[in-house]
Amino acid sequence: MTETDDGNAFGYAPEIWRLFRNAPNAGAFPDGTPGVVSAEAGTPAARSVLRLALRFDGARVIDGRFQAYGCPASIAVGAWIAGWASGRHVDDLRLLKAAHLREALEIPEDRAHCALLGEDALRAVLSRYQEHQA
Template sequence: MLRLASKRVLGLATRDGQSVSRPAQAVLPRFYHENVIDHYNNPRNVGSFDKNDPTIGTGLVGAPACGDVMKLQIKVDEKSGQIVDARFKTFGCGSAIASSSVATEWVKGKQMQEVLTIKNTEIAKHLSLPPVKLHCSMLAEDAIKAAVKDYEAKRSKGTIPEAAPVEKAADA
């Protein structure tokens, strides 16, 4: 009888706990979408390219004081203008890491002009970012634009290709 009684009390306790917690759960927004978790746990295209390679465009946006810094690099095929590869490094929350990971995936294989049309809202939608995290997707959009801009600036100047080997040594 004792066992029965204590079981009942226990059962009641857990059930009560649930019935209290469940409505609260329903009200709260889900914290991270599974796409965010996936990109956070297995980020795609982490790494760096040589910044001074003429076929590389680098976008560095954000500030450490704001909690987010994103570096996105694109490797462009000079003849076709197609982005053949992309890399990122990000200091920031999980959403920022996921946003930049998604951005590198999306820009790969696309034309330069094409990637400029990638909107932060698309990234946010893909990752189901909550409103407080929208700035992460905006940062990713900015990073793509900055990278393209950097590449174009390099091409129009065309001054630094011969310096590349030196830079490599410094980067090591």
């Protein structure tokens, strides 16, 4: 068998597998952490729910967390966005599209909805951030 024995028996793309297994930035910020904006996308019935929490300092994200219920690709999407957002300006966040996620994580066509889940969760966070600003 050609695969290395990292447990990736189903042949997920390396980046999806790494983020799924390590799940960096998993979890939530402690209650009362200042500057945290969180939002959710997806439904349990569709077997994918992603909750994204970004901690803002002004217009810049200083940290990110995620929680996910779903397939390995949707968990990887949550981990990737939470890491990628840290240090970025809110205007940069608006530029992230599902297509970028699919490229970065090598998400196959039949899992395109996992990338959309990520885009939806980020948008929900940004629109809530907007409400806070207003």
